[in-house]
Amino acid sequence: MQSETMHAGGVLEADVDGTTGLTAELVAAVSAACDRAEEHQAAVVVLRIRGAADSAPLPDIALFTRWESVLRRLERVPAVSVAAMWGPCGGVALDAALVADYRIAHPTAELVPSVSSGDVWPGMALFRMGRLSQQAAVRRAVLFGEPVGVNDALAAGLVDQVAEDPDADAGRLHRRLTGTWGPDLAIRRDLLQGSATEFEGALGGHLAACDRLLRRRATSA
Template sequence: MSSSDLAQAPAAPDTVLDIDSTRPLCPLLVADVTALCDRMEDAGGASSAVIRLHGTGPAENWPGDVGIDVVSRWERALRRLEQGRFAKIVTVEGVCSGPALDVLLTADHRIGAPGARIAVPVNNGGVWAGMAVHRLTHQLGGLVARRLVLFGAELSARRALSLGLLDQTAKDPAAVAARLAERFARLDAAELAIRRQLVSEAGVTAFEEALGKHLAACDRTLRRTRDEFAGARGNA
C-alpha cells in the first residue's frame, strides 16, 4: 500500500489503525497505538480492532535515533495492546518489519496478502533486541526463533503461514478482516482476555497449577449459562 493510496483512502474508523514498516520509532507512533487502546476501551464491551500493516521494504534503520525512554514507552504500549480486552486482527501487505512486526506479534489473528513478506533485518550489527525477540521465541519456539533472531531473515507469506506467523492469506485481506471483526465483536470481551491468558500461560505453567484457572473459567461459563436458561424460562 503506497502513501498515495493511503492519502486517497477514506478516513479510518476508530477501530482501525495503519502502521508503516518504514516508520521510525517516535513518541507519535507510541501515541497512535495508545490512542487505539483508549478508543477500544472507551467503546466498552466486546469489540474488534483492525490494524493494517504495510511497507515497501525492511525496516533497515529500526528503531532509529531514539532514546531508551521512548523504547520503554513503546514496549509498554505494545503490551497494553496485546492484553487489551478486544480482538486484534492485522492485515499484512507488502513488507512487515520494524514497528509493523512488533504489532503483528501482539495480534490475535493475522491475514497476509499473497505477496506479503515478513522481514527480521540485521541493523547495526545485529537484530534489534526488543521484546519482539521474546514474542518470536514464545510463539515459534527456540529453534525457529534462534535462526531469525541471530541472523535475520525475510519470509514469504507461504513460509510465514507454515510457521504460524500468519493465520491465513487472502487476495483481499481488508475484506476478510472486516468479516472477522464483525464476528469477533460478538465475543465476550472479558472471556476473550481470559482465554488469551490461558493460552499464553499454557507453555510455561504446570498442568496442576493451571487446572485451577481453567476450572474457574469453566465455572464462570456454567454460571452464566444457568443464568441465561433461568432468564429464558422466566420470560416464557
C-alpha cells in the same frame, strides 16, 4: 499508527507503517486506540500493516520501553485485534502484527526483523516470534535477522491465513468476532500465552540486551 478510522459496528481500522521509525507520536496513537477499545468504542481493532525501513534509526531505551508497554496494553485490550499485512513488515509494523489475535497476510507479506549495521535489534518481537514457533525459519529470523516469507510464516503459525485481499478477509472476520468483546478475552489470551511473569521476565532481558546494543553503538561511534 499513522491514521485511524472508526466504522459502524465498533470496528476501528488503523494503519501502521514500518518504514517510519519509532516515535513518541506513534506511542501516543496506539495508546489512544487502546483507550477506545477499553471504553468499548471499538469491539474489533483492524491493524493495516505494511513496510520495513532499510535503515531505521535505533530508538532510545526510554522510548522503546514506552513502546513495549503500550504494545503489551494492546495485547490485553478487551477488543479483538486483527492484523492485515502486505509486503515486507518490519520495525514497528512487525511489532504491531505480532501482538494481534489474528493475522491475515497477502502473498507478498514478509516478516522482517530489524537489522542495523549487522546487529539484530533484540526487541520483544524476537520473544513473540520464538514463543509462537521454534521452526527453522523462525530460529534464523531470531538469531540472524533473516526475513520469514509468507509460506514459512503460515507453516510456523506466525500468520493465520494468506489472502489476496487481506482487507476484505479482515472485514468478514470482524463481522464474526464483534460479539467477543469483553474482559474474558484478555483472560483467555493469558491462558493461551502462559504466565504474565514469563513475559515480564523476558521483557527485562530484552530491554537489557537493547541497552547493551545502544551503548556499544554509542561507544563505537
